[in-house]
Amino acid sequence: MGFMDKLRDAFGRPPAKEVAKKRLQLILKYDRAGLPPNAVEAVKEAILKALEEFPFIDTSGVNIHITESENTKGKIEIEVPVRNN
Amino acid sequence: MADKVICITSGKGGVGKSTVTANVATALAMKGYKVVAIDADIGLRNLDLVLGLENRIVYDIVHVVEGVVPPEKALVKDKKTKNLYLLPAAQTKDKSAVKPEDLVKIVEELRDKFDFIFIDSPAGIEEGFKTAVTPADTIIVVANPEMASIRDADRVVGLCEAMQKPEPKLVINRLDPKKVARGDMLDVEDVLQVLSLDLLGVVPEDKNMVSYINRGEPAVLFEDSIAGKELRNIAERLLGKEIPIPKWTYSEGFLEKLKRLFGSE
Numbered sequence: 001m002g003f004m005d006k007l008r009d010a011f012g013r014p015p016a017k018e019v020a021k022k023r024l025q026l027i028l029k030y031d032r033a034g035l036p037p038n039a040v041e042a043v044k045e046a047i048l049k050a051l052e053e054f055p056f057i058d059t060s061g062v063n064i065h066i067t068e069s070e071n072t073k074g075k076i077e078i079e080v081p082v083r084n085n
Numbered sequence: 086m087a088d089k090v091i092c093i094t095s096g097k098g099g100v101g102k103s104t105v106t107a108n109v110a111t112a113l114a115m116k117g118y119k120v121v122a123i124d125a126d127i128g129l130r131n132l133d134l135v136l137g138l139e140n141r142i143v144y145d146i147v148h149v150v151e152g153v154v155p156p157e158k159a160l161v162k163d164k165k166t167k168n169l170y171l172l173p174a175a176q177t178k179d180k181s182a183v184k185p186e187d188l189v190k191i192v193e194e195l196r197d198k199f200d201f202i203f204i205d206s207p208a209g210i211e212e213g214f215k216t217a218v219t220p221a222d223t224i225i226v227v228a229n230p231e232m233a234s235i236r237d238a239d240r241v242v243g244l245c246e247a248m249q250k251p252e253p254k255l256v257i258n259r260l261d262p263k264k265v266a267r268g269d270m271l272d273v274e275d276v277l278q279v280l281s282l283d284l285l286g287v288v289p290e291d292k293n294m295v296s297y298i299n300r301g302e303p304a305v306l307f308e309d310s311i312a313g314k315e316l317r318n319i320a321e322r323l324l325g326k327e328i329p330i331p332k333w334t335y336s337e338g339f340l341e342k343l344k345r346l347f348g349s350e
């Protein structure tokens with residue numbers, strides 16, 4: 001590493017080990033669920049498209065994430081909020 | 086004893102399975118337990134080198150499977166360490182030469198004659214791994230504090246669960262306290278947050294390791310080896326002794342910090 005790189009690492013950038021930990025936590029979530037890393041994005045897009053035709057659904061609030069599951073490899077949870085008015 | 090047949094595995098290659106196997110087996114034998122180490126890395130024989138026994142091999146595990154000799158006859162007795170025996174892998178055959186049921190049978194035949202049976206697994210998660218893990222009642226996963234190794238370790242844990250084996254215990258190998266202090270390397274806490282396994286030991290990076298292997302003398306034989314000390318502690322923990330695991334923290338001095346910033350390393 002050159003001096004400027006070291007200086008940048010010493011001031012401001014998060015330490016490499018923190019970056020590694022965050023990346024690993026994400027990777028293992030997908031590995032454990034047996035899903036490729038952008039699978040959730042793809043599912044989300046498809047669902048958003050399908051929900052567009054329902055005016056009572058607030059598509060901007062759709063929340064989607066992977067969680068662990070007892071009976072299957074993993075579970076994709078989707079929250080679909082209904083509009084207030 | 087529940088922890089009698091112990092398989093050492095990792096997923097990723099080169100992380101220290103054979104080193105941990107040879108050293109922990111030697112440490113237990115030094116304490117008077119009768120120990121056999123089985124090299125299950127068929128085709129890539131290695132454990133004999135770490136133990137310095139390569140010149141004394143006559144028969145190997147494939148001869149046993151083929152019925153040429155009974156398991157006891159193929160064992161190589163360690164000269165330096167009393168009570169320690171090696172069942173060597175074959176160097177010329179491939180992984181399919183020993184099937185899970187073959188290794189189960191060999192372990193059953195040796196079980197009553199030994200206090201501990203170690204199985205050094207090949208890298209990977211295919212046949213050879215499954216064969217090595219099948220007879221074990223305790224599994225140790227070795228990982229380096231490094232991304233690919235941890236990811237592979239997690240795969241192995243999942244596969245062990247699918248094989249209905251008890252959850253593996255973790256040995257972190259080659260932790261470098263200086264790199265941890267600089268924030269360059271994952272520390273013990275980080276690894277445990279990601280893997281959440283029972284921690285059996287943390288073996289530090291030891292610059293003398295290559296020379297121990299070159300001489301065929303395991304690190305545990307040397308009082309002053311930093312890795313050897315932790316490897317002896319792992320043996321004690323397998324015996325049920327509660328020995329605290331060192332945190333391996335290191336604080337960089339001010340001068341050292343400056344030197345790192347301006348130096349060329």
Ligand SMILES: Nc1ncnc2c1ncn2[C@@H]1O[C@H](COP(=O)(O)OP(=O)(O)OP(=O)(O)O)[C@@H](O)[C@H]1O
Binds near residue numbers: 095103
């Ligand atoms: N704590 C340590 N400090 C320094 N070097 C180490 C340490 N542990 C292992 N090594 C080195 O790492 C290399 C690989 O170790 P080893 O052969 O035990 O790995 P392995 O997991 O059995 O590999 P394989 O997957 O090929 O069977 C060796 O050269 C060894 O000297």
Ligand SMILES: [Mg+2]
Binds near residue numbers: 102131132
């Ligand atoms: Mg090996």
